[in-house]
Amino acid sequence: MKEGPDIALIGSLIGDPARANMLTALMGGRALTPTELAAHAGITLQTASSHLAKLEAGGLLTQRKQGRHRYYALSEDEVGLMLESIMGFAASHGLTRHQPGPKDPALRKARVCYNHLAGDYGVRMLDSLVAARQIVLTGEDLALTDAGRARVEALGIDYAALKKSRRPICRTCLDWSERRSHLAGSLGEAFLTLFIDKGWANREQNSRAIRFTDTGEKAFSELFPQ
Amino acid sequence: MKEGPDIALIGSLIGDPARANMLTALMGGRALTPTELAAHAGITLQTASSHLAKLEAGGLLTQRKQGRHRYYALSEDEVGLMLESIMGFAASHGLTRHQPGPKDPALRKARVCYNHLAGDYGVRMLDSLVAARQIVLTGEDLALTDAGRARVEALGIDYAALKKSRRPICRTCLDWSERRSHLAGSLGEAFLTLFIDKGWANREQNSRAIRFTDTGEKAFSELFPQ
DNA sequence: CGAATGCTTCGACTAAGATCGAAGTATGAA
């Protein structure tokens, strides 16, 4: 009868507070167990289990069994992008669940957006790459230039491996705190992994915040001048 | 207690089937009355009225009184972008409400995405503008080049007026049928208005589909070669 | 082999909210 995709199903999955809390926790990028997710949502394990089954059936989550643990994670990049776009709208209307506290500035400075860097630092990184003509817009969203590719490989990122996968290498993702775009896609993920592997940045426990070390700050500023 | 924006509230607003149907109808770009929206959703006027009040309180809709009619519309571009991103996810998981019928190809070819052109034609238009270097990526998403500006003004679009408003002129919007970006923002809206004013294209009644006339097809192909 | 941990399933309770009939308000037309 109606035309177009069914958004009500997805909306109702996101619309329950317990499920929304779990999804927000999973935006931190780590795979989490039902027990951990139940704690995040403030509900019992039984209830969490039923929610997780629904989220998985709806295609938002995937699970991986490992011993007697089950690890849940967001199923695709698209899920992260979709959630971030909803967060963007919610934030712009003052719909926040937290009283602005000490954690807030840290989140705005640098945080994980599922698997890549977001916040002020994420936006600065993309700006800098574009200013240096290492990334440009093509028909299919963003693309690495030859210069960009050389730069990326010099940093030790395996470009060939990214190329092989069917995932888009570069994507834009709308930042809810900055209200501008930052870099997502497999390259975005590779950059964040690089920063952490090099010891330039650390993920905070139970938070989406990313804390840069002093050397990390310096390296980041040199790599991505403003 | 939790950090980050409250996505549950927005999700629950979108999550009710009746409200989702109304929002989808409003993605057609026309402002609609409660009576019309009730018909789209298949509910009585009383129920629709209560839903519309909630959507307005949540910031998704605005209303404009005109005589004894009330016209509801999506409140901002952001709402359209958010809904389209959810539709993108839903469509990629086969969550469609319609049995693929004769209307479907028309929608994929060209349709309204709130206030701008989407579908194959929307994507082709952005591709062509980028290939001709009339639009490029800057730090802040897309931007018109000088060449692009001249082109736009030659077509009769009032660039100065677009510039004055606080709305972004160019924006990307992820297309759910093509799964690539097309042009949103005030320029995207201006282009669609132009096509309709020139008689190149018409909006179908009660549908998001856009039908190009023969002269419209020809003009479009010349303006935006592949 | 128990015993313990991690998780799911079942069943019953409860509360939130979607729905509509009926009545009330506002605008416009005759």
Added chain:
DNA sequence: TTCATACTTCGATCTTAGTCGAAGCATTCG
């Protein structure tokens, strides 16, 4: 003024689904 249209508010009903206790699998460890 009177009637009609468009919409909102109120109140009652009823379904849906979120919740947790209890019990049941599965896996690991001693």
